[in-house]
Amino acid sequence: MASTTQIPAPPARRTALSNKQGHKHGPRAKGTKGPGRFRPNYLGGLGGWLWLAVIIVPIYYVVVTSLKNQAGFFTSNPMLPPSEPTLDNYKLVLDNDFAMYFFNSLMVTVGSVVPALLVSFMAAYAIVRGKGRFLTLTNNTFLLGLAIPLHATIIPIYWMITKAHLYDTLLALILPSIAFAIPISVLILSNFMRDVPNELFESMRLDGCSDWAMMWRLALPMTRPAVVTVGIYNALGVWNGFLFPLILTQSPSTRVLPLSLWTFQGEFSVNIPAVLASVVLATLPLLVIYVVARRQLLSGLTAGFSK
């Protein structure tokens, strides 16, 4: 597949492919392109709408309920929007240090994803372009990391973090998050880097470019879609992470959003609309990113994991 295209940019490859299909079927076949779609697939369509209902009903319920007051919640039809929508629940959540938890989550996510990307990119470059037993061994170590449920190691990690006097700090969350992001990052990045034509490296080499310079001036631009993919994937994982915050932090000042949802639910368990408002607020930043950068996000993830 990849050998037919020069640039390893997944979105470009995708459009090229679908255009080609479109041309082959001609304009009359509009709406029926793609694998084997020569007449409307009613059964498939039905299944598709059914799954949409499965996905949307819970999300709709959460949003609608979060806009109800408590009395309205107990008396109204759960699937109907409130007769008097209120934002009081959101105010309650915001008044309960939401901004601080948000900021903590942001710090941990950026603090983990950026270094993880940097070290994984350098490692992938060395693994693909370099030679020697050390690099093979390094690559195999990372591959092993993919097969192991790394969360099984939380107890020694807890011990190390307490010994390093990092317990209940944001750095305690950042350090293991970087390490856990490395195997999948190196795998995806190196898969993409293998598609960069060798000739490009050779010609830069003949121009007197060092390996270090080639990494930034050739490998990085050529694998940018993969870097974005890996960044998004890791950011989702860290932003939504629950286990590390649960075992490595304790006080409200180091609390991150997923953990705050849990504690908020414990404190306000009777006020379900407020609890659900906290769920909406915690998801909102990602939803905004999704709406803005949907294409990049989805095509990146598709390409990253299907290679």
Add this chain to the structure above:
Amino acid sequence: MSISTGSSRRVLEKGPSGWLAAPALVFFLLFAIIPLFGVLFLSFTKWDGLGEIKLDGLSSWTTVLTDPVTGNALWVTAKIMFFSFIVQAPISLLLGVFTSASQKYRAALAVLYFVPLLLSSAAVAIAYKALLDPNFGLGPGLGLPFLAQDWLGNSDLVLFVVVFVIAWQFVPFHTLIYQGGVRQIPASLYEAAQIDGAGRVQQFFAITLPQLKYTIITSSTLMVVGSLAYFDLVFVLTGGGPGYSTRLLPLHMYLTGFKANDMGAASALGVILVVIGLALALILQRLGGKNRNASQLEGA
């Protein structure tokens, strides 16, 4: 890879220094590989999480291996792994094929399908707790008695509720993997099949499924090994209950270590978790026939 002239080939032989891989390796060794040995070491000790760590021989292992809760946790894990796979794999595969086609409405549906990817497990669990509440949830509110069950309090039902919620959260991710896989199948294969008069179902079984072999292995490996990491969702949704009915192995490890303060026994459970994960990953890779990375390289 490619054939190059003698002179440039000689220059290329050097390649970048292995030191570039060192920072990643150091991080990974420090926070993944050393803890991996640490968990084995700690399984032979007695530690309450705060005081001194004392060597204690095999007593943690005896505790863990004779405790019926461990066997139960393994059984619950196996059941959730099995049912999650049975539910998620076909749905993701079909949705992946469905969304990979280029009809406009399918693309629009796909945008909504992937929204669950954005939610944290804690958020999903809290939403479903409210939704499934036997008194104030969706069922009683709509006056539908069959939906008004005590979903999370009934030990016969709860396992399937957990499987459903897991599928709700993770099917989108696997759909995405399959979507990418289907899009890489050459269109010429389908054209040839259509000329031969193959129907949609025939094409699915004769082309789509065999062509997706490596995608199926990737997705299944992530699914099965990933089901050993369903911790946060189940922790918030049921806390492992009612009784022990959803106490998965990772959850059992957490509760043993951080609630019952028996880090030795929890470490032994961690070792069991690692061994199972490794064994499953190896078996699944074997099922794929040959080394996936190597074969992908040949094709590229």
